[in-house]
Structure formats: structure tokens, C-alpha cells
Amino acid sequence: xxxxxxxxxxxxxxxxxxxxxxxxxxxxxxxxxxxxxxxxxxxxxxxxxxxxxxxxxxxxxxxxxxxxxxxxxxxxxxxxxxxxxxxxxxxxxxxxxxxxxxxxxxxxxxxxxxxxxxxxxxxxxxxxxxxxxxxxxxxxxxxxxxxxxxxxxxxxxxxxxxxxxxxxxxxxxxxxxxxxxxxxxxxxxxxxxxxxxxxxxxxxxxxxxxxxxxxxxxxxxxxxxxxxxxxxxxxxxxxxxxxxxxxxxxxxxxxxxxxxxxxxxxxxxxxxxxxxxxxxxxxxxxxxxxxxxxxxxxxxxxxxxxxxxxxxxxxxxxxxxxxxxxxxxxxxxxxxxxxxxxxxxxxxxxxxxxxxxxxxxxxxxxxxxxxxxxxxxxxxxxxxxxxxxxxxxxxxxxxxxxxxxxxxxxxxxxxxxxxxxxxxxxxxxxxxxxxxxxxxxxxxxxxxxxxxxxxxxxxxxxxxxxxxxxxxxxxxxxxxxxxxxxxxxxxxxxxxxxxxxxxxxxxxxxxxxxxxxxxxxxxxxxxxxxxxxxxxxxxxxxxxxxxxxxxxxxxxxxxxxxxxxxxxxxxxxxxxxxxxxxxxxxxxxxxxxxxxxxxxxxxxxxxxxxx
Numbered sequence: 001x002x003x004x005x006x007x008x009x010x011x012x013x014x015x016x017x018x019x020x021x022x023x024x025x026x027x028x029x030x031x032x033x034x035x036x037x038x039x040x041x042x043x044x045x046x047x048x049x050x051x052x053x054x055x056x057x058x059x060x061x062x063x064x065x066x067x068x069x070x071x072x073x074x075x076x077x078x079x080x081x082x083x084x085x086x087x088x089x090x091x092x093x094x095x096x097x098x099x100x101x102x103x104x105x106x107x108x109x110x111x112x113x114x115x116x117x118x119x120x121x122x123x124x125x126x127x128x129x130x131x132x133x134x135x136x137x138x139x140x141x142x143x144x145x146x147x148x149x150x151x152x153x154x155x156x157x158x159x160x161x162x163x164x165x166x167x168x169x170x171x172x173x174x175x176x177x178x179x180x181x182x183x184x185x186x187x188x189x190x191x192x193x194x195x196x197x198x199x200x201x202x203x204x205x206x207x208x209x210x211x212x213x214x215x216x217x218x219x220x221x222x223x224x225x226x227x228x229x230x231x232x233x234x235x236x237x238x239x240x241x242x243x244x245x246x247x248x249x250x251x252x253x254x255x256x257x258x259x260x261x262x263x264x265x266x267x268x269x270x271x272x273x274x275x276x277x278x279x280x281x282x283x284x285x286x287x288x289x290x291x292x293x294x295x296x297x298x299x300x301x302x303x304x305x306x307x308x309x310x311x312x313x314x315x316x317x318x319x320x321x322x323x324x325x326x327x328x329x330x331x332x333x334x335x336x337x338x339x340x341x342x343x344x345x346x347x348x349x350x351x352x353x354x355x356x357x358x359x360x361x362x363x364x365x366x367x368x369x370x371x372x373x374x375x376x377x378x379x380x381x382x383x384x385x386x387x388x389x390x391x392x393x394x395x396x397x398x399x400x401x402x403x404x405x406x407x408x409x410x411x412x413x414x415x416x417x418x419x420x421x422x423x424x425x426x427x428x429x430x431x432x433x434x435x436x437x438x439x440x441x442x443x444x445x446x447x448x449x450x451x452x453x454x455x456x457x458x459x460x461x462x463x464x465x466x467x468x469x470x471x472x473x474x475x476x477x478x479x480x481x482x483x484x485x486x487x488x489x490x491x492x493x494x495x496x497x498x499x500x501x502x503x504x505x506x507x508x509x510x511x512x513x514x515x516x517x518x519x520x521x522x523x524x525x526x527x528x529x530x531x532x533x534x535x536x537x538x539x540x541x542x543x544x545x546x547x548x549x550x551x552x553x554x555x556x557x558x559x560x561x562x563x564x565x566x567x568x569x570x571x572x573x574x575x576x577x578x579x580x581x582x583x584x585x586x587x588x589x590x591x592x593x594x595x596x597x598x599x600x601x602x603x604x605x606x607x608x609x610x611x
Contacts, residue, residue, distance in 0.1 A: 006223070006363060006375045009356050011395050015062030015094045022060060022077055022097055024159040029072070035120040037155060038108070038137060038148070041068040042128045045207050045228065046288040048494055049221045049377075052164040056156040062092045065391060069108050073120070080108050083480030084390045087523065091389075104480075109140040118145030126150045126292040131284070131306060134291040150295075169219030171227045171247045173255060174211070178417050178490065180321025183215045183259050186314070187239060193310035194235040199283035201275060202309065204231040206288040208491050209311035214241060214259065216252075217490065223377050224492050225415060230268050231260070232275075242268045269296060276300025285309035287496070312497050315488070317511035322419075322489040323535065326513060327555055329419025330533065334557035334585065335592035336365040336414075337423060341559060342600035344408075348429045353402045355381040355394040358410065366414045376413035376420050376493040383408050387426070387527030390481055390519070404430035407526040407564075413493055422493050422515055423556050424531030428563045439520045440528050440564040442471040446518040447530045448577050450483065450500065451554050454539045456547045461504025461514070468500070468518040477520060484515040487533055510550060512536045532556035557585045559604040568611045579607045 029037055043054035048066050058064045060072075065085040071078045080103040081089045089100050101111060116122075122141060126134060134148075141148040157163060176182065190213060194202045204210050207226045211217055218227025229243040240261040245253075248262070256262055263271070273296060275282060281303040284293055294304050318326065340362045347353055359379045366372045382392045383402040387409035394400075402408055406429045413422035426440060446468035453464055461484065468483040482501030485494045497506040500514055508514070517531035534552035542549060559582060567575055582605035590598050 003364075003367075005360065007359060007378050009359075009395050009399065011397055015092055018060065018062055018094050018097050021159065022072065025060065025072060025155060026074065028155045028158050029123065032123065032151070032155060033121065034123040034149075034151075034155075036071065036073040036122040038122055038124045038129075039070040039072070039156065040128055040133070041066065043228075044127045044290055045205055046130065046290075047207065047221060047226070048492065049224055049226075051167045051221050051228070053166050056154070056160070059160055060156060061098060062094070063089050064092060064393065065089065067103075069103065071108060071111070071122075073116075078111065080106075080111070086480075087389045088391060088393075109136050112137070112140040112146075113143050116141065116144045116146050120146040122146060122148050123151045123155065124148060125154045126295060127290045128154075129291050130286060130289060131291045131294040131304075132286055150291075167220040167228065168244060168246050169227065170249065171216050171218050171229075171243060171252055173252060174215045174217050174490065175417070176215070178321070178325055179215045180319040180325075183213065186213050186215070187233060187259070189314060190233050190311060191235050193314075194233065194283060197283050197305055197307055197310070198281065199235065199305050200280040201232050201234045202283040203272070203285070203289060203293060204233060204309065204311065205285050205290065205293065206309060206312070208488065208495070209285075209309055209315060210241070211491060212315045213311055214256065216256070218247065223374050223415065225373065225490060226492075230265065232268075232271065240271065272296050272302075273300045276302030279303070281305060283307060283309075285312070287312075308497065313506075315491075316486055316495065316498060317509050318489055318513060318535075319511070323511065325418030326489065326533075326535070327419075329414070329416045329421055330555045330557055331588055331592065332369050332371065332416065333366065333414050333421040333423070334589045336362075336369060337425070337558040338585075338589050338593050338601050339368075339597045340365045341425065341427070341604070342597045344427060345600065348402050348408065348427070349404055351401065351403055354399050355383055355386065355402065356396070356399045358402070358408075359394065359412075362410065362412055369416075371416050372414050373417060373490075374415040376415045376422060380409065380411035380424075382410075382527055383429075384526060385524045388521040388523050388525060389527070390521060402429055406430075407432065407436055407528065409527045409529055411529060411531065415490060417490050420488055420490055420493050421556070422487060422531065422533060423558060424517055424519075424529040425558065425561065426528045426530060426564065427561050432564055434566075436526060436528075437564055437566045438475075438569070439477075439522075440530075440561075441566040441569045442475055442477075443518050443520050443528050443530055444560065444565060444578075445471045445570060445574055446483075447516055447532070448574050450516045450518070451532070451534065451552055451581075452573075452577060454542070454549050454551050455508070456549055457509075458507050459550075460507050461498055461500035462502055464508075465500050465502055465504065468516070472518070472520060479519045479521065481519070483518055484534075487513045487515060489513075508536050508550065510536050510538060513555070516552070516554070530560060554581060557588050559585055559601065562604070562606075562608060565608060567608050570611075575608050575611075582606075
């Protein structure tokens, strides 16, 4: 029987379908008395990964990235994407229909202020925007004499004839041996935080936070075990979980009913309206709560406190059980990666492998553990110039044969009940050029600088981000993405609130897991990225230290391709870090793999040559 893959390689959207769809949308807007429409790539929860029924942006444009924003006007359509998706958006969209704008250089609000004509009326779906986003867009429109008005029904849905049905993935309980804390204890901690905010209740609009608080998981979106659900937690009394009853088995319903009232999702609006009429103060997450929720509570007479859902910070700091699970998952995943890398080294020089074949092989190596639940995101498998597309997704159309002389970039991860993994390796096929080795070594030195960082409490990712870029900057180059993101515990591979980036303002705390992934991308030639996950821990004792200091423990364990390292560029401390890391990899992973892989691993982790 053929294995059902976690990842498919079909073209997810058809750019050739965009012209008639945009024309149909304009007709629908005109029928509603609207001149234009603003469409973010979002669902009601602001999820990164959304179910097929919510892929409105891909339906209209052909662009399938996880971040984008579309402005449709009578005479033009403008698609905003960030630096991760510049090349992808160019390839997936029709240039005769869409103007592409880098949102890092020009935000949609700035574009509106610079380009929108006076007197236009634009629509937006208040369920797809946060209150902050909607208000900024409204101000930008008003500044140029245009109007932004909410729609009661999304016009894209009106023209989407074969829109997929909403998901009904079963909700399952996340066992205590993986969660490490009971839902009762979590809900009590949440209630304490609600009281600190002087609120009466918290609306949990982020399904990741619902999953964490109630120790449940689901399968409503690809690659992240999410149950799409809302919850309301009062500072006193029983919470309410709003989930489609068809997702709940009798056993799961019985256990959850001991914790909370279980109601259908449609009941949320009436319940919030009742809280508003009772003059309650409702805490809404400013990052994920739909503007529709703010409008509803305020219209009913309630008060809204816009802040960060306290669960986001609680969830980011892993407990001892979650940390132990993360280490076990990384070791298991590292063994799969070692078997994969050994296989790749044998097969790639023969010139018969393709990007898709490699993704399928890696999934098989992970599946062999018997514990893989899913991949944690669509694998990025880029040979040669495809590796320069930061979030490249291989399809049957783009599938490239891996040839001697290529650099091959593979960014992938697994979902296990005890942890979520994310690792990137760049591999030389044949003999790399000096340029490849130089750039790889610059990226590696930045990676090492993050891995070896020591920093006091209160330091944020923005204050560390420069460490990863310093050697690239000295060479006059850079990479157009963050250095690292938070990672969940059998949840999202991209978890807030902390990150290592120019925008990472949240202090790093012990127990947080983040990625360390600097890169370099030469368009049309090759891409380089080296990614490990790191755990924030207490730093080793420092003689004479006057402050508490933190450090990173690298928990991802797989060899880094030494053939791409130019030792002459590195310091003794940097080569010692590589040798020490490789010694840990060999010691931990060696006993978990077969003899052939163990022999390959011993060679791949041998000490670097002296310069």
C-alpha cells in the first residue's frame, strides 16, 4: 500500500486563473457599492497556516506564501509580500494583473497614503484584521479622503464557487506525560494574569493558546496540530470552550466538560454580547483577536482591553517535561537526519536525485521512528538557484534535478508528541566553489556567534540579531529574514512572542526554544542557511560576574557540512565550537543509527583540519 505523504507537490494555486477571478471580484464589489477591497492572508485567528477554505489570497492571486496583503482597486491590484517571498511572488503571479511591493520597504498603509485616490470606498472583512490593523488602514484611507467600511460577508467567498468545506479534525487530549502541567493548573495561572490586567474575562482567539491551555491538539490545519477553536476564560469561574461538537468524541467531551463549558462556535458572539451588556471588561489579544470581536463587545457596552494574551508568554517558557521532550525529539530527529545525510552523500553525486525525491526520502527516514505525527512545515528543498528562494516550495513543475557542483539546501522539521523540530542544512554536491565556501563560512561564523552568546536577563532578540550578520555585513552582504523564531512544544514551529530579529523586542527567558538560522542567498545561483534550535539556559558561572547571565544550549544534533567550511577564515574559538558540537552529535546520535550511518557520521563529525 502506498504511503500517504504529509506533503504534496501539486501547484497549489493557478496564476492563470487570476484575471477572471479579479474581474469577478470587481464585479461583486461594484454590486455592493464598493470601489475596492483589502485582503490579508489570514483567517479568523490570524494563523500562519490556514485551512484550504481560508486560502482566499491564493485563490485570487496564485501566491501561496504564508504572509501577504492584497489591495484590489478598479484599475489595479497590488500584492504586498515580505523579503522571504519576493522571488516566490514573482514566479506565482501574473505581472499583467498584479503589482508586487515589498512590505518591508512600503507597508500597505504607506502605499494607500501615497497612491489612493480621494473619494474611493474600500471594503474589508473585520474577521480577517486585528483592531490595530483595521484602525491603521482606516486612518490611512481617511488621510487621502477615502473611506474604509466593514463588510458583513466576504466578497471573495461570493465568487468562490468550489470553496472547500471548513475542517473537522478530531480534537484529542495532549497527555500529561508530554504537557507536564495539568489544564487546571494552567487555567488558574491564566486567571491570575487576567486579574492583573484588571479584566473580567479573556477571549482566547489564538488556537495555539487554546490548545496549550486545555491540553488538547487537533488537525484542522496542515502541519500544526491545531484545533480551530475559541475560548473565554473568566478571572473567576468556569471557562467556556467554543468548538464544533463534531470534533469531540464522547471521551474527550467528558474530560473537557470537567474543565469548562463546551459550546458551539456560533455561541461565542451571543456570549460576548451578553458580557458587553453586563459592562464587563474583556481582554482581547492584540495580535490575533479579530476586529469583529472588538466591535461586538464595544457595541454591546463592554470595555475592551487590548493587550498580549498572557498565555503567549506562559506557553513560550517550556517546563521541565517539555524541555526533556524537546531534547528527546531532537535526538530522534537528529538520528533521522544523520541517516538521510549519509544516504544523500551516497546518492547525490550520481546525479539522479530530484528535489521531490529528497523530500520524500527524508520523510521516510523520519517515519521510521514510528513516532512522527506530521512534518512541522512544508519542506524547503532547493537545489542550485532554487535554494536562493528563501521559502521555496518544490512542485512537480519546479522540481529540479540535483547535479554535481550544486549547493543543496534542505529546511525541514517533524512534529512529535514530545516536541517540534526544525533544522536546515546546506550540502555540497561535488566540489564547491571558493565563493560558496567563503559565504558558507561567513554564515557559519554568524551562527556560532549566536550559539556562543552570553547575555543578561532582559535582553531581547533584537539585541542579539547583529551577532549573526556581522561577518556578512563586513563582506557587504546580508540576508532578508529574521535570524530566529520561537518554536512550540508539539505546536507551531513558528511560535511567539520571542524571536531573534531586528523586530524581536521580547526579552529572552530561560526555557524558551528558538531557531538560530542565518543565511545568504545569491539569486539565480545558490542559497545557504544553517539552522539549529537553541534553548535559553543559565550561563555557566563567570568569575566576578555581577549579573545573572543566560546562554543558549544548542539542542539540534546533526552534522554541518565540513566540506563547505574554510577554516582559514575562522578563529580558534570558532573551530573549537564546531569540533565540540560535532563531538556531541557523534556521542548522542551514533548509538541511534545503523552501522553504515555510524561510520559515515564518524567521518562527518571528525575534527576540522588545522588552518
